Amino acid sequence: MIRGTLHRIALLTKRELKEMGSRPLYLFCIIIAPLFCYIFFTTLMGNGLPTDMPVGVVDPDNTTTTRNIIRNLDAFQQTQITAHYPTVTEAREAMQRGEIYAFYYIPEGTTEKTLSSRQPTVSFYTNNSLLIAGSLLYKDLRTMSELAGGAVGRATLYAKGATENQAMAFLQPIVIDAHALNNPWLNYSVYLCNAILPGILMLLIFMVTIYSIGSEVKNGTAQTWMRIANNNINMALTGKLLPQTILFFIMAAFYNVYLYGYLHFPCNSGIFPMLLAALLMVLASQAFGIFLYGLFPALRLALSAASLWGVVSFSISGFSFPVMAMNPALQALCNLFPLRHYFLIYVDQALNGYPMAYAWESYIALLVFVMLPLFILKRLHKAILYYPYMP
Numbered sequence: 001m002i003r004g005t006l007h008r009i010a011l012l013t014k015r016e017l018k019e020m021g022s023r024p025l026y027l028f029c030i031i032i033a034p035l036f037c038y039i040f041f042t043t044l045m046g047n048g049l050p051t052d053m054p055v056g057v058v059d060p061d062n063t064t065t066t067r068n069i070i071r072n073l074d075a076f077q078q079t080q081i082t083a084h085y086p087t088v089t090e091a092r093e094a095m096q097r098g099e100i101y102a103f104y105y106i107p108e109g110t111t112e113k114t115l116s117s118r119q120p121t122v123s124f125y126t127n128n129s130l131l132i133a134g135s136l137l138y139k140d141l142r143t144m145s146e147l148a149g150g151a152v153g154r155a156t157l158y159a160k161g162a163t164e165n166q167a168m169a170f171l172q173p174i175v176i177d178a179h180a181l182n183n184p185w186l187n188y189s190v191y192l193c194n195a196i197l198p199g200i201l202m203l204l205i206f207m208v209t210i211y212s213i214g215s216e217v218k219n220g221t222a223q224t225w226m227r228i229a230n231n232n233i234n235m236a237l238t239g240k241l242l243p244q245t246i247l248f249f250i251m252a253a254f255y256n257v258y259l260y261g262y263l264h265f266p267c268n269s270g271i272f273p274m275l276l277a278a279l280l281m282v283l284a285s286q287a288f289g290i291f292l293y294g295l296f297p298a299l300r301l302a303l304s305a306a307s308l309w310g311v312v313s314f315s316i317s318g319f320s321f322p323v324m325a326m327n328p329a330l331q332a333l334c335n336l337f338p339l340r341h342y343f344l345i346y347v348d349q350a351l352n353g354y355p356m357a358y359a360w361e362s363y364i365a366l367l368v369f370v371m372l373p374l375f376i377l378k379r380l381h382k383a384i385l386y387y388p389y390m391p
Contacts, residue, residue: 012239203310209289214299268353294376
């Protein structure tokens with residue numbers, strides 16, 4: 001009995017390997033597209049943070065003090081002073097044209113008001129339609145303004161006879177000692193690539209799983225497929241998806257080795273829990289693809305549903321916007337996306353280095369996704385054998 005089952009699975013696997021070898025689409029979706037995305041996204045954010053972003057200056061005051069402020073601003077890693085404009089209007093138009101991401105405005109008379117303690121006002125404008133660039137430049141511009149004000153205040157206190165300790169205690173009564181945990185470099189690539197790369201792979205698994213099942217119906221080979229499987233839907237799916245499971249897991253293992261071994265991203269739990277999570281992610285994604293085709297037994301409709309579900313995963317999984325800040329309905333809905341649970345495992349294991357017991361809920365959730373096909377096997381069997389192909 002077992003030998004016969006294994007023989008039929010081997011025949012189905014061999015048949016699927018021939019099918020995959022005859023269709024370049026499989027090669028592209030399983031190997032070429034993931035590799036391209038791995039290299040593209042990790043090199044796109046290779047520096048971790050964008051640096052030397054163009055910033056303009058409007059400085060009608062043009063004194064030694066203001067020029068020193070501008071030089072100090074230009075020394076910031078994210079900021080590069082690329083242009084000086086005579087008026088705010090010209091700087092605004094340059095920012096609207098995309099030539100600069102922000103500009104710093106120092107009104108005329110700023111130095112005179114500073115020396116006479118009349119509290120001058122400086123302004124800075126950032127383009128927050130570019131979220132990362134606008135946020136980073138806002139931080140630099142604000143920091144420079146506070147440092148400039150502190151420098152003037154310190155010079156004034158020195159002139160009044162205060163010691164350095166007295167001046168610093170007055171200017172900064174509370175000293176902040178900040179430490180960024182788990183990602184001390186504030187490297188955007190660390191937290192984005194660890195979610196984007198598995199998310200893309202998950203989307204490709206959805207699509208390939210649905211396509212490989214639906215193409216049997218489309219090409220009129222479903223009867224042959226089920227005959228080899230002795231009309232057993234479990235055996236048919238196992239034999240068909242086994243080669244894909246192995247290849248997709250190899251690709252998942254590759255990005256783990258690439259990120260944690262080659263790029264040295266934080267992995268405080270060791271790589272083996274992440275490989276286990278990657279295997280569960282692959283199995284859960286295939287199971288979800290089977291579930292979608294059983295739910296919508298039409299190739300085009302199932303592919304559309306998989307595309308929608310995969311794309312929404314990037315927004316609702318919590319790595320771009322925290323789930324706890326979402327609407328309560330969306331907080332509950334995010335549990336229906338496999339990427340959400342993989343992301344939680346990544347945070348608990350790789351970033352925080354907690355034992356696997358702390359992430360057991362996420363592991364169980366992925367196992368629940370693996371069992372989803374059990375609810376639609378009869379419907380799927382009927383759809384494969386008796387439903388006509390709908391273009």
